[in-house]
Amino acid sequence: MKAKKKSVLLRLLGIALSLFVLFGLSVAGGLLWWVMKKPGGTALPLDAALISLESPRGKALLASSTAKGDWPRLKRHFVPQSKRSFCGVASSTIVLNALAVRSPKITQETFFQQRGKGTVSFWKVLFTGMTLEQLAKLLQRQNIQVKHFHADRSTLKDFRTHARKVLTKERVFLVVNYARKALKQVGVGHISPIAAYHKKSDKMLVLDVASHKYPPVWVDTKMLWKAMATVDKESKRSRGWVHVGVKSLAIRKRPQKGR
Template identity: 40%
Template sequence: MSPFLSRLLLCWVLSTTGVSAETLALPTRLIDLSSDQGEALLLETKPLDAYLPISVAFETQKTQAYCGVASIVMTLNALKTPAPSSPPYQPYAVFTQDNVLDQRTEAVLPRDVLARQGMTLDQLGGLLALHPLLVEVHHAVSGGLDTFRKTAGDYLSTRGHVVIVNYLRKSLDQERGGHISPLAAYDAKADRFLILDVARYKYPPVWVTASDLFDAMNTIDSDNDGKTRGYVLVANGAGAQR
């Protein structure tokens, strides 16, 4: 993709986010995607195969507990997973944060629990596994920084792949608890991943170093039996071969 087209796409994505709130100040170690430095990182990142579909499917979480739900909806729509009908959009079928939850999801994560405490990494993987996708859940403690960097970096180089991260915000000097959002790109030169933060009323999409992100994932989640947070690899049938 040419620099001009990349810039055009970036402008389009940022102009159609649907949120124009005054977000919180970013820590100096994080780079705002819409800043000159953030844009430059995107323009030098190659390939952008994973970035294009997930950025077009960008969602804002509808409640403060729905970061995982918004991330799932983005993933399902980006991978063109067969969707249910949605009354507001009939006759078109699309996943939304309202119709993605049903009787099947209740068995994995009851809605009252979701509303109270959000979702864990394993629940995220379990909900995605209800769909015809290849899903791999990776707790940070089971690997290391180098494994994460290579695995997630390679995954983001192929269309039909999505990487979702579960991390502790305060480890990145953000406000404040556990959070879930998709990754959209990896810039090897800067060794930074791009997080499409679904809490767009709070923080913009940011570039974070691989080591900082891994440290934020390598934290204990008391709601998940004391396991560490981590990341989920998701692929559709066409993107399953690596």
């Protein structure tokens, strides 16, 4: 009798374990499907502080901007992020193709082929995205000039000066890492290139790679700065920006505050 009860108990435990494994596989499969799925959905409304490039005012700001040397190349090579966590990957492929560093063009699928030792993997980025430092390291594998700046180790004035200098040139780019919440947008950390600067209004044009959610937007420089000065929970450091260019057009990195 005891042996029979033991047999039944073992059978029930086996069934329970099988169900648990099946449940785990189902959850893992669902998560993998979600992160691999191409992002989409309805465009979200913009806060009144942001100006869509697609609006008459947004177009007028671009037309009157004198710091938009990067705009034609960025527009030509723009691609939306292909996966939910690929804002950094999409931004990287845009600027790398604008620099014409490789032929054929780099895609979000081939970007990690040049990853190299000491940089983050495709799977890590797929599930958790990338930090400012990880973005810089991945770009450095492409034999180009890359400098990254943490907002809390610099100043708003430094950022504005740097951006104006970069955006008046061609084949030199800025990619910003910021918190969406600080721009009154839905989401957490995000990465996108800067396409232009408008001096009179002191606004910068963020070429949002999550184009299924938001269009390119003009943002007050101070507002963007505050969004970059937020702390990234993974790195425990502030966000910031990355300077990308061919080595002959490099901008010398200034000493940062606190060093």
